[in-house]
Amino acid sequence: MTAHRLKSILESLIFISEEPMSLDRLCGILHEYDREIIRSCLHTLQGEYENPERGIFLAEVAKRYQFRTREENGEYVRRLVKTKSSRFSQSALETLAITAYRQPITRAEIEYLRGVDSGGVIKTLLEKKLIKILGKKDIPGRPLIYGTTLFFLEMFSLKDLKSLPTLREIEELVGEGMQEQQEELPLEDVIHTAIAETSAPVSEES
Amino acid sequence: MDIDFPIHNDGNSEGYDSLYKVKLEKFEGPLDLLLYLIKKSELDIYDIPIAIITKQYLEYIKLMKDLNLEIAGDFLVMASTLIQIKSSMLLPTRNEENPEEEGEDPRAELIRRLIEYSRYKEAALVLNQQKLLGRELFARSFPSDELASDEIPTEPLELDLFALIEAFRNILSKAPHESFHEVCAESISIAERINEILSLLQEKEIIAFADLFENGTDRDYLVATFLAILELCKLKLICVRQEEQYGSIWIKPAVVETTDNEEQENKDDSSST
Numbered sequence: 001m002t003a004h005r006l007k008s009i010l011e012s013l014i015f016i017s018e019e020p021m022s023l024d025r026l027c028g029i030l031h032e033y034d035r036e037i038i039r040s041c042l043h044t045l046q047g048e049y050e051n052p053e054r055g056i057f058l059a060e061v062a063k064r065y066q067f068r069t070r071e072e073n074g075e076y077v078r079r080l081v082k083t084k085s086s087r088f089s090q091s092a093l094e095t096l097a098i099t100a101y102r103q104p105i106t107r108a109e110i111e112y113l114r115g116v117d118s119g120g121v122i123k124t125l126l127e128k129k130l131i132k133i134l135g136k137k138d139i140p141g142r143p144l145i146y147g148t149t150l151f152f153l154e155m156f157s158l159k160d161l162k163s164l165p166t167l168r169e170i171e172e173l174v175g176e177g178m179q180e181q182q183e184e185l186p187l188e189d190v191i192h193t194a195i196a197e198t199s200a201p202v203s204e205e206s
Numbered sequence: 207m208d209i210d211f212p213i214h215n216d217g218n219s220e221g222y223d224s225l226y227k228v229k230l231e232k233f234e235g236p237l238d239l240l241l242y243l244i245k246k247s248e249l250d251i252y253d254i255p256i257a258i259i260t261k262q263y264l265e266y267i268k269l270m271k272d273l274n275l276e277i278a279g280d281f282l283v284m285a286s287t288l289i290q291i292k293s294s295m296l297l298p299t300r301n302e303e304n305p306e307e308e309g310e311d312p313r314a315e316l317i318r319r320l321i322e323y324s325r326y327k328e329a330a331l332v333l334n335q336q337k338l339l340g341r342e343l344f345a346r347s348f349p350s351d352e353l354a355s356d357e358i359p360t361e362p363l364e365l366d367l368f369a370l371i372e373a374f375r376n377i378l379s380k381a382p383h384e385s386f387h388e389v390c391a392e393s394i395s396i397a398e399r400i401n402e403i404l405s406l407l408q409e410k411e412i413i414a415f416a417d418l419f420e421n422g423t424d425r426d427y428l429v430a431t432f433l434a435i436l437e438l439c440k441l442k443l444i445c446v447r448q449e450e451q452y453g454s455i456w457i458k459p460a461v462v463e464t465t466d467n468e469e470q471e472n473k474d475d476s477s478s479t
Contacts, residue, residue, distance in 0.1 A: 018346075059343070066345050074342040086340035090234050093330035101329060113322060116235030116280045127379075133368050156336040157343060170328045 006033055007041045020064030020154060062153035063160055086155065095121045096130060096152070100164060103147035104134045110146075122146065130155065236284030237323040239266060244320070251320060254313055256295055260288040291316060370415075370446060373455050374432045377419045381428055394427055399434035407444065407459045415446070415455035 013029065014021050023042070027035050042058075042065060049057045052070075059068045069077050088096070091114075098113050099105055110118045125131045130152045136142040148161070158164060233239045243262045244251055267285055270277050294312040311317075337343050406413055418431050435457065438444040445460045 015346075059345075068339070069344040071337055071342040074344070077344045081344060086338050088334065090330065093334050094234060094326055097329035097333050098326050100333075101326070113319075113326060114235055115237035115284065115319065115323065116278065132372075135368070155339045156333060157339065158336065165329075165332055167325055167329065170325055170332060 002033075003037065003041060006030070006037065007045050010038070010041055010045055014058065014065050015067055017066075020059075020061055020066035022064045026065075059157060060159055061157055062150045064154075066154075068157075089121075091116075091118070091121045092125060095125060096148070099125075099131050099146055100148050100152070100161065101167060104137070104145040105147075106137055106143040106145050108143060234327075235278070236263075236281050237320060238327070239263065239281070240284070240316075241320060241324055241327070251324075252317060254317065256288065256292045256313060260285075260292050263288055287316065369448060370435075370455065373415055374428075377416065378425065378428055381425055394430050396430050396433045396437060399430045400437060403431075403434055403438060403457075404443065404459075407457070411458065413457045415457055418457070 009030065010026065013026060023035070023039060026038055026042075027033075030038060046058045046060070046065075049067075054070070055073055056067045056069055059066050094114055095110060095118055098110050102109065102113075107118060107122055110122070122131070126133070126146075129149055131146050132149050134145045134147045137145045152158075153160065233242065240259065240263065243249075243259055243266070244254065247258065247262070249255060249259065264285060267277060267281060270281070291312045339345060403413075403418060406418075415435075418435070419428055421427075435444070435446070439446060442460050445458050446455060447458065448455045
């Protein structure tokens with residue numbers, strides 16, 4: 001019976017919350033319930049919303065829970081919301097992808113990987129709160145270092161950074177021909193070169 | 207093997223001219239263009255014929271010129287890199303110290319960069335295939351400003367300079383852009399704002415960061431206020447706190463504790479005398 005009530009309480013809390021609800025926050029509010037019970041109730045609730053007849057589902061993003069409209073209804077919701085649909089340019093996506101996989105990363109490192117000036121796109125991503133300044137790198141010039149934000153995970157419906165496909169999986173998409181050669185070109189080396197290029201001189205390896 | 211870069215799969219563009227015209231804007235940079243040229247000519251990325259690729263690359267740059275497009279400096283840098291690689295491949299590799307050891311292939315770094323770039327390009331595609339909030343999916347949204355917590359924090363977090371700058375950026379972005387040219391603006395000095403903030407703190411004990419910017423419409427005022435806050439922090443006259451991540455930022459006089467100490471000291475003094 002308590003579990004039954006709990007599920008209903010959770011539904012209300014997540015519904016009314018202005019931002020995705022974390023398990024910690026829910027546990028803090030529902031201190032009389034056991035964490036594991038809350039977790040399992042969330043799963044049940046999530047399962048119930050998986051019914052394709054429902055217009056919303058319980059999404060888990062950035063390890064937090066939020067009700068979202070179903071993908072299939074996107075077209076109709078857009079008619080109502082009339083806000084600018086979120087679309088990203090190729091340069092924004094590339095920069096985001098590089099930041100997501102390589103954070104913490106400096107602007108110079110991003111530019112080395114992309115081969116183009118990325119100042120403008122970094123500024124836009126900062127303004128959209130998809131990336132943030134993490135601090136300064138301890139190398140000459142003390143350049144700013146960037147990383148992705150929680151909002152990035154929310155925006156791209158990701159549970160956490162680990163739920164991004166690994167670069168190895170992406171290589172498989174790129175093609176087998178490249179994959180064979182991959183052993184000879186470990187990623188670390190590439191990055192090492194990239195960082196060495198852009199930062200302090202590194203003593204040459206023999 | 208078919209590497210599918212969707213940027214190039216518009217299909218029926220056989221003629222060079224039409225093809226270039228259609229694609230022109232779509233290249234993100236020299237690496238993107240090189241990848242395209244390699245794929246189009248079905249070249250082996252691990253054994254790029256530098257002469258062919260340089261020729262094609264330069265043709266493309268020339269075309270950009272002919273079309274009166276502004277050529278980004280990055281494209282020219284790559285052109286010179288290609289030519290440099292080409293010329294160093296023509297020269298015999300002479301390594302006087304270790305004659306047996308072959309020097310590194312001059313193309314190696316370029317190849318590494320191309321492979322690395324193609325990987326992130328693919329990662330970008332994967333990102334774009336995600337269900338995006340605001341594109342495929344929607345969530346209820348509250349106008350966060352109205353709901354921003356006005357409760358005075360109980361257990362504040364220390365916050366770093368970047369959070370403070372971020373908060374200031376938000377305030378600046380809300381400031382209306384001045385649409386006229388003001389000749390004699392009556393500007394406010396940082397010192398004045400410092401005094402104003404200090405006297406406000408005497409009245410109120412605690413002030414929300416955003417409230418300090420409320421009366422300000424012009425950027426001079428906002429900037430003076432922000433610099434005043436930084437200066438006060440530096441002088442250790444105030445402390446700046448944040449209750450939770452992305453929560454409101456609060457400003458408190460830092461003197462509270464020292465006055466306690468002073469009182470303590472005074473007491474000590476009085477007791478000793």
